[in-house]
Amino acid sequence: MRPEPLIEAAGLAAGYGGAPAISGVEFALAAGQTLALLGPNGGGKTTLLRAVLGELRPVAGTLCVGAACGTVPQTERSRLDYPVSALEVAMMGTLSQLPWWRRPGRAEREAAARALDRVGLRSLADETFGRLSGGQRQRVLIARALVQAAGVLLLDEPFSGLDRPSAEGLEALIVELAGEGRGVVIATHDLEQARSCDLVLCINGRQVACGRPEQVLADVSVLEATYGGAIVEIPGSEGRAILPPHHHHH
Ligand SMILES: Nc1ncnc2c1ncn2[C@@H]1O[C@H](COP(=O)(O)OP(=O)(O)O)[C@@H](O)[C@H]1O
Ligand SMILES: [Mg+2]
Structure with a gap:
């Protein structure tokens, strides 16, 4: 089959x-x-x-x-001047699953941290996204997709x-x-x-x-x-x- x-x-x-x-x-x-x-x-x-x-x-x-689809967009299309951490980018993957009245909380932070761990970036969770290398940014965006359970x-x-x-x-x-x-x-x-x-x-x-x-x-x-x-x-x-x-x- x-x-x-x-x-x-x-x-x-x-x-x-x-x-x-x-x-x-x-x-x-x-x-x-x-x-x-x-x-x-x-x-x-x-x-x-x-x-x-x-x-x-x-x-x-x-x-x-x-x-569900998770996307890693072409690099030149993502903003690098926006002051957001790797963990916060990964956590954005939880937004589609939360009801509209809930903000991400501890469970979402933990899911994002696990996903960063999964892509080998746990130690860089608090680093600013735009300061990471190109390869690390790709991994953070993959972590975001994993958090979405894509x-x-x-x-x-x-x-x-x-x-x-x-x-x-x-x-x-x-x-x-x-x-x-x-x-x-x-x-x-x-x-x-x-x-x-x-x-x-x-x-x-x-x-x-x-x-x-x-x-x-x-x-x-x-x-x-x-x-x-x-x-x-x-x-x-x-x-x-x-x-x-x-x-x-x-
Ligand atoms: N937002 C848009 N509005 C109008 N035309 C677009 C837009 N994005 C892409 N195109 C056109 O669609 C075609 C395919 O583009 P695209 O899918 O970006 O190609 P690739 O990703 O293979 O470089 C091109 O002719 C491009 O100019
Ligand atoms: Mg293209």
Whole structure:
């Protein structure tokens, strides 16, 4: 018997009022699976995550999400000048579960502290969020999602700007969290990282392909349609690399 998918999209289109920013999106994510979202800047990765979160309504097709979603937004979108501690950020995850008349109290503080512990940050609970490193901030936001008891984690380019050890630590944490039965969607530019996910979905306005990484990433025409030809063969290395958009010469 196959488990009910946590997320199921069929013929999904969504956008911001004009022509849909994404269309033809079709995938199913089961508990314990990781899905890499690959696409160029402006390809629609964040738009798809926002649709899953319920922030954008489908303009075509269907989207079923069978679990609470916790989100780790793209870093440049979070405010770093706001004087709030790591613990307080994690505690924000409790707000959706509290009745409107209750403020977070001791139980919520304890839940937030446990979640920080879980992501390896207990000792930094009182540190100001904006003073943490990029990798530590990603972990605090994951803790916030854990406090929400999210069955689905949506991570928007969580590795951007992280050094290698932080990225590897974060990757290991993601594998652990999926191993506990969560579904995890990761928007990324990193082909290597996509290779280690259970599923890869390529999107460039419309969905180009979705499937097992060994199938999707082996198909040069898929990568070309996804990145619009910005694929380079690295001499002396196996496989291909993607030129990040800011490396384009105009
Ligand atoms: N708030 C918005 N209002 C209107 N258009 C938007 C908005 N956010 C993104 N878009 C457009 O939707 C498309 C997909 O963007 P986005 O989902 O942010 O791509 P990605 O995350 O892959 O870089 C782009 O053409 C972008 O300009
Ligand atoms: Mg984005």
